[in-house]
Amino acid sequence: MGVPRVRSWVSGGGFLIAGEDKVSLYDGNGTLLCEVDRATRCNREGTLGVSMVGYGGPANVYHMVTGRTLAKLDFASDCVFSSDGRRAAINLKKGVLIVDVPATLEQGRLVTP
Numbered sequence: 611m612g613v614p615r616v617r618s619w620v621s622g623g624g625f626l627i628a629g630e631d632k633v634s635l636y637d638g639n640g641t642l643l644c645e646v647d648r649a650t651r652c653n654r655e656g657t658l659g660v661s662m663v664g665y666g667g668p669a670n671v672y673h674m675v676t677g678r679t680l681a682k683l684d685f686a687s688d689c690v691f692s693s694d695g696r697r698a699a700i701n702l703k704k705g706v707l708i709v710d711v712p713a714t715l716e717q718g719r720l721v722t723p
Contacts, residue, residue, distance in 0.1 A: 621655035623675035635677050643677025646670070654695035658711050662686050669700070673715055681720045683707075697723070 617628040624637040633650060635643045650661040652674060659672040669686035670679050688701040691711070698709040713721035 618652070618656055620674045621657055623657070626656075626674075635672075635674060637677075644672065644679075646672060651689045651691070653691045653698065653711055657715055658698065658709075660686070660689040660698065660700060662689065666703075671700075671709075671714075671720060673718065675715075678718065680714060680718060 615628055617626040617633060619625050620635070624635065624640075624643070627634045627636065628648065631648065632645045633648055634645050637643055646659060647661040647663055649663075650659045650672070652659045657674050658680075659674045660669055661672065662669040666685055666687045669683040669689075671681040671683070672678065673680055683700070683702065685703040686700050689698060691698050696711050698711055700707040700709065707720075708722055710721045710723045
């Protein structure tokens, strides 16, 4: 059994602790906000996360500062963030969903450019 460790800090928020099969998101005071899959991918600041369960499974989009689920997707196979962290490209079953990261975080829902 592995020892949990700090995985990363979330800009403007708290931190992620990686355990055996999940990652726990805490605010700056150490209060647990949510748990996400170990394969969650985040933008450079760590403020938006996309959690995918295997290739072609369901995915959740998280606000990594508040721990809030912003969207649930039935199918996603990959996610990449632009180098400046302002866009996310999520590969869906029939196409690619482009997400405006700052607008999504501000509005609390998926926003496309």
